[in-house]
Amino acid sequence: MTVPESTYRVQLRPEFSFSDAAGIAGYLRDLGIGALYASPVLDAAPGSTHGYDVVDPTRARPALGGESARHELSALLKELGLGLVVDIVPNHMSVEVPKVNRWWWDVLAHGRESEFASSFDVDWGRGPILLPVLGEDGAVAELTVEGDELVYYDHRFPIAPGTEGGTPQEVHERQHYRLIGWRRGNAELTYRRFFDITNLAAVRVEDPAVFAATHGEVLRWVADGDVTGLRVDHPDGLADPGGYFRRLRENAPGAWIVAEKILHPGEPLPQSWAVDGTTGYDALREIAGVFVDLAAEPDFTALATELGVKTGYHRVEAEARRLVTDHILVAEVRRIAALLPHVDPETARQAVAETMVAFPVYRSYLPEGGAHWGVAIDGARRARPDLAEALTVLDAFVRAAPESELATRIQQTSGMVVAKGTEDTTFYRYTRFAALNEVGGNPDRFGLGVEEFHRLAAEREAGYPASMTTLTTHDTKRSEDTRARMAVLAEVPGEFADAVRRWTARRGIDEPSLNLLAWQTLVAAWPIEPARLRDYLDKAAKEGKLRTSWTSHDEAFEADVAAWPEDVLGDAGLAAEVEAFAARITGPGYVNSLGQKLVQLTAPGVPDVYQGTELWDFSLVDPDNRRPVDYAVRREILARVADGELPEIDASGAAKLLVVHKALRLRREHPALFRGYRPLRAEGAAAEHVLAYTRSPDLAVAVTRLPVGLEAGGGWRGTVLPLPAGVWTDVLTGHDTTGDVATLFERYPVALLVRGDA
Incomplete structure (x- = not known):
């Protein structure tokens, strides 16, 4: 099996075809990437901008150039020494047309x-x-x-x-x-x-004939060596994910396989899955979380409460999930309830719904992971003691027959309820601190401590060293740099709260959760065109389903939300205040961005770079994050960086591209340096502001965290990083360095250190 040292995700669409991807292949090689990672490439619905709406799994998408262009792209990637990872969609097909x-x-x-x-x-x-x-x-x-x-x-x-x-x-x-x-x-x-x-x-891929029909073409590409890796979309929707992955592995023994699986904190990847890891949302939660100041939680809870935003996370989540079971996925819940014997239909429906509302994770994989099923049943009993008898029947039936249609369907559907209820509803209602409201995130956990980060990184290295890691995807609620700047708000909670009070009194949105989300988004994505912000807020309002939704419109409210960006930006005094506040957090946001990026690129796992994010990218949720990428600008900056330029940390984003390039090249050319993981702890007055570790005896990584607090505390003040003996060179700058942190971070707030001539 060939595991790529890194991947670069591209969103293929008719406007960015196989040939366009081929056009950036050389740039990706020069950047240091190991494999091109493409969105779905099979034939999709007319005009599809993402490819997940497959209509014919037996051929490469003609709108992308078809089989000949696909083959030419594969041949070029082989010539350049790059792999090709493709996104496959086993769960469904488009029937729109x-x-x-x-x-x-x-x-x-x-x-x-x-x-x-x-x-x-x-x-x-x-x-x-x-x-x-x-x-x-x-x-x-x-x-x-x-x-x-x-x-x-x-x-x-x-x-x-x-x-x-x-x-x-x-x-x-x-x-x-x-x-x-x-x-x-x-x-x-x-x-x-x-x-x-x-x-x-x-689609019923649990049927071997259906699996063969839907996967035959992609598996042919794997067998021919054209495709080296597979990213599997939404396995939780499958009847038997474990069986599916075993069959996929048997038919693609040499492929790197990662699953789009959302893991809750502490939830292990099912051991029965024959995969190399996840698509990285667990790593995203951990990496982003360690750059959040945990001490700010009470301040943000107080602000949200004052503004009328609900702060009881689990209650908000339960309400949102119940909305899904009772109004959105009604047909699915009824179909499951009809399979429950000896219980009247309405009681069965309520018992099934409450069980899925109470799920602690996306789904169980019975008989594996039975503890999660037990937690769901117990939670449903506590919420609805009047359903105790029906829940007992449900529990007994499912445990006795985990392969039954009832057990299978309730597991398939629980993931849908959690995804729609939590990611797509709760995350737009529970807006206390939106930097945590991310796919795979847990907004009730306010950040992550350094020691917990080290423990989880070491576990990934020991258990799934070939798992993908990510900071931005086509599904994230906001891009990595938007999130990194938003994280700075946790270091200035008082200033932000005062500002939001003033701004809300002047131009607030008449729905508390959307109002708080809007101000966080505005400063984190600043400067942002009114049309982009308008489209984002429209989606956020409809996903939150509080005042309006996709199917039940409050047109007057929607008009007010649509007018809000122009109203705010057209208010000269208010716009000036927002701009000044954004300027206040921009510099620290850059520090966070560089820190989390270097960690993602060097910590255990296979790092993915989402298209364009080698420069600053302040995108929001899709489709905003699928905008065209200017590769001419990136090529020009890469040429300068490769020629030895050490760019300033400024709005150009060149410093981020430097970090990406140097880390990826080192990883690709010296993979042996990236084996193992050990915490490296700074010592001194500002030690808490350093996150550091070694990947091998000859490679160390150090980054700055909580930069506002660092400056307020008087800087590094003699803090040292006890590097092992030897001469250490910072790959980013080419300069030799010592363990004095102030010297180490003199040029950049991050360092990638190699010992001797390693």
């Missing part, structure tokens, strides 16, 4: 007799497939027939052979599907979907 998904089209045309009927997770026992595409049920009157297709405006559906004739409505009644009002989808859907997205139908 039925005609472009020939499998789904055939299922709609032939029903259970279709050769692809077993490919999708359809509840065939409930009659025709329900397709929630109409404006309302009565819109069936607007259907027309064109040839052998049933048409509803831009939507087209097949007419089964032999069912022609009569009115369009009569033809409709003869089909293997029924078109219904879109609002009925959450409650009455007859096929499993991806989260709450009815346009993504779940």
